[in-house]
Amino acid sequence: MDKFRHQIITTKNGKLKTPFFMPDATRALVKFLSNDDLEKAGVVPMVVNTYHLFLQPTMETIKKAGGVHKFMNYHKPLLSDSGGYQVFSLIHKNPQMGRITDNEVVFRSPASGEKHTITPEKSIQIQFDLGVDMLVCFDDPPPNNYSKERISSAVERTISWAKRCLIEYNKQIKKRKLTAKTRPLIFAVVQGGKYVDLRKRCVEGLIDVGREVGRDWDGYGFGARHIDEKGVFMDKILKATADFIPEKSLRFALGVGTPEDIIKCYKLGWDMFDCVIPTREGRHGRLFISNKQFEFPISNSQFPNKFKNPNSKNQKLFYEIVNIRNGKFKNDFGPVDKNCDCELCQNYTRAYLNHLFRLGDPLGMRLASIHNLKFYMRLMEELQEL
RNA sequence: GCAGGAUUAACUCAAUUGGUAGAGUGUCUGACUGUAAAUCAGAAAGCUAGAGGUUCGAGCCCUCUAUCCUGUU
Numbered sequence: 001m002d003k004f005r006h007q008i009i010t011t012k013n014g015k016l017k018t019p020f021f022m023p024d025a026t027r028a029l030v031k032f033l034s035n036d037d038l039e040k041a042g043v044v045p046m047v048v049n050t051y052h053l054f055l056q057p058t059m060e061t062i063k064k065a066g067g068v069h070k071f072m073n074y075h076k077p078l079l080s081d082s083g084g085y086q087v088f089s090l091i092h093k094n095p096q097m098g099r100i101t102d103n104e105v106v107f108r109s110p111a112s113g114e115k116h117t118i119t120p121e122k123s124i125q126i127q128f129d130l131g132v133d134m135l136v137c138f139d140d141p142p143p144n145n146y147s148k149e150r151i152s153s154a155v156e157r158t159i160s161w162a163k164r165c166l167i168e169y170n171k172q173i174k175k176r177k178l179t180a181k182t183r184p185l186i187f188a189v190v191q192g193g194k195y196v197d198l199r200k201r202c203v204e205g206l207i208d209v210g211r212e213v214g215r216d217w218d219g220y221g222f223g224a225r226h227i228d229e230k231g232v233f234m235d236k237i238l239k240a241t242a243d244f245i246p247e248k249s250l251r252f253a254l255g256v257g258t259p260e261d262i263i264k265c266y267k268l269g270w271d272m273f274d275c276v277i278p279t280r281e282g283r284h285g286r287l288f289i290s291n292k293q294f295e296f297p298i299s300n301s302q303f304p305n306k307f308k309n310p311n312s313k314n315q316k317l318f319y320e321i322v323n324i325r326n327g328k329f330k331n332d333f334g335p336v337d338k339n340c341d342c343e344l345c346q347n348y349t350r351a352y353l354n355h356l357f358r359l360g361d362p363l364g365m366r367l368a369s370i371h372n373l374k375f376y377m378r379l380m381e382e383l384q385e386l
Numbered sequence: 387g388c389a390g391g392a393u394u395a396a397c398u399c400a401a402u403u404g405g406u407a408g409a410g411u412g413u414c415u416g417a418c419u420g421u422a423a424a425u426c427a428g429a430a431a432g433c434u435a436g437a438g439g440u441u442c443g444a445g446c447c448c449u450c451u452a453u454c455c456u457g458u459u
Contacts, residue, residue, distance in 0.1 A: 026421050031421085031424080032424080049421080052421085052422095081420050084420085085420045086420085086421085089422090090422070093422085094422095097422095110422045111422080136420080189420085222420090224420090226419075227419065231419080252420085253420090254420035255419055255420040257419050275419055275421095276423085280419090281418065283424055283425085284417085284423085284424080286417095286418085323415085323416085325415095326414085326415080327413080327415095358412095360424065361424095365424055
């Protein structure tokens with residue numbers, strides 16, 4: 001067993017210890033939650049999205065506000081996703097929504113139908129205008145079931161776009177007179193689907209880009225989904241990709257994931273995570289419940305046994321999920337999770353939350369989101385102490 | 387009392403000239419992995435108020451009964 005990775009990274013809005021989890025505040029908010037709620041849930045860094053904020057409220061407003069931190073009055077580290085994933089998923093689901101060329105992506109706003117163009121350069125400019133602490137290259141994320149040939153060409157496009165992103169990044173640093181302390185960290189994204197050789201090619205290509213442009217990437221992201229069609233975690237490709245990435249660089253597992261997948265990724269050398277699961281599942285009435293005393297078993301040298309095969313049917317997960325909408329909770333007057341100290345578990349019963357969900361009242365979604373985030377944050381604390 | 391109208395799933399209502407019933411809501415259960423997601427999917431659920439009749443065949447037509455609504459003495 002390798003040593004567990006822990007790094008302290010410094011951003012202009014504070015230091016972060018890895019591993020850490022970032023909730024998705026896609027449109028500059030975690031749905032239903034105030035900054036106060038986030039603080040109490042233990043949330044620190046979050047992810048906002050270039051694509052969504054570009055469309056609404058538009059960069060004009062964000063710039064006038066003085067950046068996204070001021071706009072949302074959140075003064076902890078923020079990472080912006082490039083919007084690549086959103087634009088591509090939009091177009092892959094419905095080709096009429098846009099067109100992808102080597103030079104640019106043209107797409108229609110699903111809300112207004114308005115036509116927009118995004119280039120790698122433009123994505124980086126927007127992310128500088130957002131004023132985030134960490135930003136991500138505009139990449140080409142194909143669905144995993146595309147042919148190897150198509151994924152290979154997505155890898156090449158991702159590499160060539162990464163170069164354009166990095167050149168633009170340097171330009172922006174110069175133009176805005178940013179220093180080592182005030183500049184945002186920049187992450188490249190590794191594509192290659194389920195093919196180890198393509199993942200390798202992509203990382204090597206990205207490293208070359210850094211060399212050519214004269215700046216090392218601060219980190220590398222794992223692009224595309226990390227689970228197969230059946231939802232099974234793709235151990236091999238996550239391990240191989242992590243191993244290709246330089247030791248000292250940050251490894252960002254984009255979109256990961258379930259608690260057990262985060263643990264697996266951490267074990268394989270990934271440092272950063274973001275996912276919609278805790279908040280979306282919360283809004284849909286699914287609550288993460290810790291087993292027993294919420295003791296993620298810790299040992300010094302060995303990775304905890306309970307974390308080894310969380311998906312194995314013989315082995316009980318260290319948590320369970322309840323669907324609070326289920327009829328059996330109608331008259332259950334116990335707390336959602338008796339080992340949790342969040343606002344929900346300290347003040348309300350399962351029956352009451354069930355009632356809120358049956359009413360469709362936003363209070364239920366808020367309390368459930370807070371609880372699930374707290375669960376994730378407690379998990380990350382445990383991992384940070386390994 | 388009389389005259390009209392109604393009675394179909396738990397609720398609100400559909401069902402072309404008579405061809406053995408559908409939807410929305412609710413209920414039950416799933417799903418959600420760089421958020422087009424307070425979303426999506428599936429299931430259960432009806433002796434069509436009751437009793438007769440006409441017909442090859444009735445939720446639809448006829449008779450009676452019950453309950454309700456609206457008028458009117």
